[in-house]
Amino acid sequence: MLLEAMGGLPGTSEITESIEDLNPATDKQYCMKDDINKLFEAIEIRTPRRGVSKSEQGVKDAFNKSAMKRPMRSSPSRASGFDNSEPASLKQAFRGLCISQASELAAVKKRSSKASRLSGVSETGAVKSLYRPVDVQDNVPEHTVNEGVGNLVEISLIPDRSVSNISDQITEYEHVPTKEKSTYAAYSCHISKGAMEHGAEISEISDGKEACPHSTDIGSGYLKEVSERKLFLELPQSSTATSANKVEAQTMSVSDEAPTTVIPSNKEQALDSYLVSCSCTSITGNKVMRPTSSSPSLMRPVSRSRMFVKKNVISALTNSSKQSNGGIDNYLSCSTSEIPCQTPEYVLRNDQREEDKEPSESCGENSIEVSTYILESSVTKPGLRSSSCNRTRCMVKKGDERSLSREKGEISQSSKSSIGDYSSTTSLSEESYRSGSSRSGYRPHMSVDLRWEAIRCIQKQHGNISLKQFKMLKKLGGGDIGTVYLSELMGTNCQFAVKVMDNDFLTSRRKMTRAQTEKEILQILDHPFLPTLYAHITNDKYSCLVMEYCPGGDLHVLRQKQANKNFSEQAVRFYVAEVLLALEYLHMLGVIYRDLKPENVLVREDGHIMLSDFDLSLRCVVNPMLVKSCSPVIKPPKTSSPCSESSCIDPFCLHPSWQVSCFTPRFLSATSKTRKLKADIAAQVTPLPQLVVEPTDARSNSFVGTHEYLAPEIIKGEGHGSAVDWWTFGIFLYELLYGRTPFKGPGNEDTLANVVSQCLKFPSYPVVSSSVRDLIRRLLQKEPENRLGAEKGAAEIKQHPFFEGLNLALIRCETPPELPRFCDLGNVIPDTNQQNKEIAKSQKEFKSIGEDIAFEMF
Numbered sequence: 001m002l003l004e005a006m007g008g009l010p011g012t013s014e015i016t017e018s019i020e021d022l023n024p025a026t027d028k029q030y031c032m033k034d035d036i037n038k039l040f041e042a043i044e045i046r047t048p049r050r051g052v053s054k055s056e057q058g059v060k061d062a063f064n065k066s067a068m069k070r071p072m073r074s075s076p077s078r079a080s081g082f083d084n085s086e087p088a089s090l091k092q093a094f095r096g097l098c099i100s101q102a103s104e105l106a107a108v109k110k111r112s113s114k115a116s117r118l119s120g121v122s123e124t125g126a127v128k129s130l131y132r133p134v135d136v137q138d139n140v141p142e143h144t145v146n147e148g149v150g151n152l153v154e155i156s157l158i159p160d161r162s163v164s165n166i167s168d169q170i171t172e173y174e175h176v177p178t179k180e181k182s183t184y185a186a187y188s189c190h191i192s193k194g195a196m197e198h199g200a201e202i203s204e205i206s207d208g209k210e211a212c213p214h215s216t217d218i219g220s221g222y223l224k225e226v227s228e229r230k231l232f233l234e235l236p237q238s239s240t241a242t243s244a245n246k247v248e249a250q251t252m253s254v255s256d257e258a259p260t261t262v263i264p265s266n267k268e269q270a271l272d273s274y275l276v277s278c279s280c281t282s283i284t285g286n287k288v289m290r291p292t293s294s295s296p297s298l299m300r301p302v303s304r305s306r307m308f309v310k311k312n313v314i315s316a317l318t319n320s321s322k323q324s325n326g327g328i329d330n331y332l333s334c335s336t337s338e339i340p341c342q343t344p345e346y347v348l349r350n351d352q353r354e355e356d357k358e359p360s361e362s363c364g365e366n367s368i369e370v371s372t373y374i375l376e377s378s379v380t381k382p383g384l385r386s387s388s389c390n391r392t393r394c395m396v397k398k399g400d401e402r403s404l405s406r407e408k409g410e411i412s413q414s415s416k417s418s419i420g421d422y423s424s425t426t427s428l429s430e431e432s433y434r435s436g437s438s439r440s441g442y443r444p445h446m447s448v449d450l451r452w453e454a455i456r457c458i459q460k461q462h463g464n465i466s467l468k469q470f471k472m473l474k475k476l477g478g479g480d481i482g483t484v485y486l487s488e489l490m491g492t493n494c495q496f497a498v499k500v501m502d503n504d505f506l507t508s509r510r511k512m513t514r515a516q517t518e519k520e521i522l523q524i525l526d527h528p529f530l531p532t533l534y535a536h537i538t539n540d541k542y543s544c545l546v547m548e549y550c551p552g553g554d555l556h557v558l559r560q561k562q563a564n565k566n567f568s569e570q571a572v573r574f575y576v577a578e579v580l581l582a583l584e585y586l587h588m589l590g591v592i593y594r595d596l597k598p599e600n601v602l603v604r605e606d607g608h609i610m611l612s613d614f615d616l617s618l619r620c621v622v623n624p625m626l627v628k629s630c631s632p633v634i635k636p637p638k639t640s641s642p643c644s645e646s647s648c649i650d651p652f653c654l655h656p657s658w659q660v661s662c663f664t665p666r667f668l669s670a671t672s673k674t675r676k677l678k679a680d681i682a683a684q685v686t687p688l689p690q691l692v693v694e695p696t697d698a699r700s701n702s703f704v705g706t707h708e709y710l711a712p713e714i715i716k717g718e719g720h721g722s723a724v725d726w727w728t729f730g731i732f733l734y735e736l737l738y739g740r741t742p743f744k745g746p747g748n749e750d751t752l753a754n755v756v757s758q759c760l761k762f763p764s765y766p767v768v769s770s771s772v773r774d775l776i777r778r779l780l781q782k783e784p785e786n787r788l789g790a791e792k793g794a795a796e797i798k799q800h801p802f803f804e805g806l807n808l809a810l811i812r813c814e815t816p817p818e819l820p821r822f823c824d825l826g827n828v829i830p831d832t833n834q835q836n837k838e839i840a841k842s843q844k845e846f847k848s849i850g851e852d853i854a855f856e857m858f
């Protein structure tokens with residue numbers, strides 16, 4: 001999945017090289033496979049939610065809420081059908097992950113060697129940071145929840161930043177004087193199965209010193225760095241733990257040295273070593289603070305422990321003096337993926353003066369007021385119309401106060417407007433990314449980009465880079481928070497999109513947080529369908545983002561240029577598939593996009609897409625988990641007779657049967673008999689657990705988005721999570737296909753009311769396949785829990801028959817539906833006076849901005 005998200009190419013030198021690179025660890029990998037097999041035998045899965053009605057769900061709400069994060073149940077009886085024909089199995093998910101990481105590593109090693117020489121970043125450090133220990137937690141003793149279902153385990157992947165932080169921090173910890181160590185928050189191995197059997201449990205610790213109230217100090221463990229990649233947690237001699245008194249945290253590593261992981265000699269130990277997570281907790285007096293329970297029955301579920309663990313990762317990163325100031329500062333420097341957005345106790349850093357602060361979101365009340373107002377307006381005052389024209393972008397403030405934003409600039413290709421009401425602050429401060437931002441320039445996929453070279457070259461020549469070195473070619477568009485110019489880095493022939501934001505404007509309109517959010521997200525992206533941020537140029541007055549330029553305009557404009565103002569189904573499939581991969585990647589990084597619309601999907605020079613505009617995105621924590629579903633395979637929509645068109649995308653059609661996809665088993669037959677067989681097999685296959693690494697549990701109460709694209713739960717103020725992106729994905733798909741959005745009313749309030757209550761209808765024209773209609777229907781489920789993707793993320797959507805036959809992993813090698821025409825390219829010399837005037841005006845504007853200002857290259 002990761003490989004695919006990164007657009008990796010199987011069979012390229014990256015994979016071959018990675019295998020070579022991995023040689024020192026080959027034996028370990030084989031052992032890992034065996035051990036993973038053993039692990040699977042002990043794992044059971046979270047229960048599915050989809051299909052359960054709200055009322056049915058109601059009784060179980062409290063239970064199920066935590067079940068979202070609840071550990072998996074280990075059960076001796078594993079689901080049947082666990083073989084190689086099940087690519088979505090846990091086993092393969094793990095293997096896929098290893099392969100992905102291995103190939104990533106190879107790519108990194110290859111590409112970073114040059115970059116690291118230039119940047120001074122150690123290759124080993126960078127490579128190491130890609131690795132994520134697999135964390136399996138045994139959270140709840142079986143009998144506390146359900147007798148006889150086996151141990152509960154949760155499998156998690158710690159975000160790469162955490163891992164890199166861990167090793168960094170451990171080193172740091174070693175250098176801390178002994179006295180300081182007593183209050184130094186650092187990492188410990190989180191013993192899962194083996195230790196949990198004997199009462200060990202990770203504590204919820206709010207800062208570097210104190211354990212949470214229910215924690216008690218077993219006074220037994222201490223953390224010790226053995227090597228850069230090896231941690232020991234020594235359990236008390238008195239502990240009755242039989243599995244391992246000394247358990248090593250496994251950090252997958254493929255450096256020159258062989259990993260230090262000890263391969264357990266027996267099955268139980270093997271399992272235990274995989275049930276050890278490299279987490280962190282606080283050390284007091286060289287002791288690991290843990291709640292203890294002599295009896296398993298006293299143990300509590302620790303489904304949320306990860307967030308505390310991660311907070312402490314941060315506290316470990318901050319110096320000990322900070323810790324003495326309390327927990328607040330510790331939280332501030334937390335890596336984004338390490339703080340759950342839904343946790344109310346987090347204190348968010350705000351460097352702005354009190355009066356400059358943007359609407360605070362300490363609770364969801366405001367957004368509920370907003371939505372109440374809107375619903376009232378739309379329901380009880382149907383005649384009330386927004387003063388704005390359709391698709392305006394507006395800022396909804398607290399309660400009934402709404403202010404519509406200005407329209408987009410005349411050059412802007414965008415036509416819909418987004419709402420940005422942060423009624424509950426769920427986004428994280430800049431510091432939250434800082435721990436990861438040291439690596440922010442570390443983008444293996446884009447590191448060979450010529451534009452990087454151009455920037456480095458200019459920087460070398462001039463010592464620094466300022467806007468003066470950019471020649472403005474034209475204004476690309478103006479948005480809510482800035483103006484984007486096409487610019488050329490002088491003397492390099494390289495073009496960039498430079499987004500210029502006026503700091504005073506941002507402050508006075510309370511949009512500084514949005515600008516910050518966008519910058520922070522751009523800094524961490526490295527994906528073929530997402531923009532690369534090359535530099536951030538800033539001074540007191542302006543803040544400029546130097547980004548990759550997309551000459552093909554946006555999909556909204558492109559759609560208008562189509563014959564019937566809509567794309568063909570095949571073109572739609574291509575664009576939405578690329579958007580799907582981009583969203584999946586964002587989710588894996590803990591970013592919920594929230595503003596998908598054709599205006600934000602730009603077209604690159606090569607015809608592939610680039611998702612842009614992250615100022616309304618939400619950053620949150622990702623808690624990877626295993627999910628088992630009742631419905632193994634999405635049942636294909638009932639099709640009429642097989643289509644004879646060669647372009648038909650119906651997976652049950654005769655024509656595309658030769659195509660191979662990567663997520664579900666494919667059958668190479670074309671007869672109706674085989675189709676029937678296929679359906680029968682699909683019905684019989686017992687669903688296997690799937691690893692979900694998307695923030696399906698995240699919750700925010702902000703009122704953000706674009707009217708026609710707003711999900712019902714946002715409008716109703718019920719709190720929303722990553723499922724909103726799948727709703728917008730459905731609207732996006734519908735709009736590309738039919739040339740309009742499904743719930744659009746005469747005014748914005750009508751639109752919102754329609755989104756909440758109107759049934760989905762499909763126009764009779766154009767005629768589209770039943771599979772695409774089925775996908776739209778599944779995405780546009782008003783109840784987020786019933787929505788496709790809500791439970792298992794993008795993988796669930798990828799399995800839909802609409803994408804059958806499309807090799808998503810290789811989609812960036814597919815021929816796009818169309819290439820931007822030459823006249824779309826920015827280097828065209830304007831041919832009319834009017835254009836000349838505009839260019840001259842923009843150049844003047846741009847020049848006035850381009851004073852020597854601080855430059856930050858990524």
Ligand SMILES: Nc1ncnc2c1ncn2[C@@H]1O[C@H](COP(=O)(O)OP(=O)(O)OP(=O)(O)O)[C@@H](O)[C@H]1O
Nearest residue numbers: 413414476477478479480481482484497548549550
């Ligand atoms: N990388 C790019 N390449 C080409 N054009 C771009 C690029 N980035 C932005 N644009 C153009 O500039 C316009 C404004 O950019 P953007 O949407 O990022 O600004 P914004 O202030 O965040 O707007 P919004 O109100 O949508 O949030 C876009 O509509 C798009 O047409």
